[in-house]
Amino acid sequence: MRKTALLLLPLLGACVSTPSPSGPGPSRPSAGTPPQQVRPAPTTQAFRAPRIMNMPGLENVIGKNETALANLFGAPRLNVKEGDARKLQFAGDACVLDVYLYPLQPRGEPSATYVDARRASDGIDVDRAACVRALRR
Template sequence: MRPTLLILPALALLAGCASTGTTSRPARAGPIPIPTGTLGLEGVLGQNARGLVARFGTPTADLMEGTARKLQFSSATCVLDAYLYPKGSSEPTVTYLDTRQTDGSPIDRASCVSALQMRARTGK
């Protein structure tokens, strides 16, 4: 019986170490809004063909399909396909961009735009 008597006081001491109150958690920061993918593309979306050529230089490809037009620009870093569509009787403007690395893997559209602008400025 003696071992049982020794265990009871030890358990009582351990019970005193237990927390009886609730602990408060630090406040978490709210979610950070992420742009919808057009940040850095303001100078391209809505641009006409002349504006794209002024920004990126001569396109690698220029394709027409009905009233739609696709201009493709490329560099050692990436390929950009700009799709131009008319609104009513106005001149076609860029309404959609598709970008990819030269090996076909994905790349951020704004990064590709920056790379193409740099190539146009430096000629490399």
């Protein structure tokens, strides 16, 4: 009995009618009204300054540009650019250091504003300053 009722549900759904919109069709603008112009949304976004990490032991990293970081740690293992931001990854036996660079002013050169560190072996978070010390040349 239940199977029969379930089989009839789609058939009953097909019998339901949808109301048609009432009223006259689309109206035409009067001859004296000029057509409206549609303007596309602006594609540029307002500059938003990044928050800058402030932790002891990171003074040699925060605020540095890509060249200064490469001088400090060597060539990055990973260099990802997205828009005006950049992520550099430096790795050693002890840890992996991710440095995020953002411009501090509109059209400015990206500078390190945030650092994250993890153990190279298992990815567990480690002390950022200790990782910086371990990776320095």
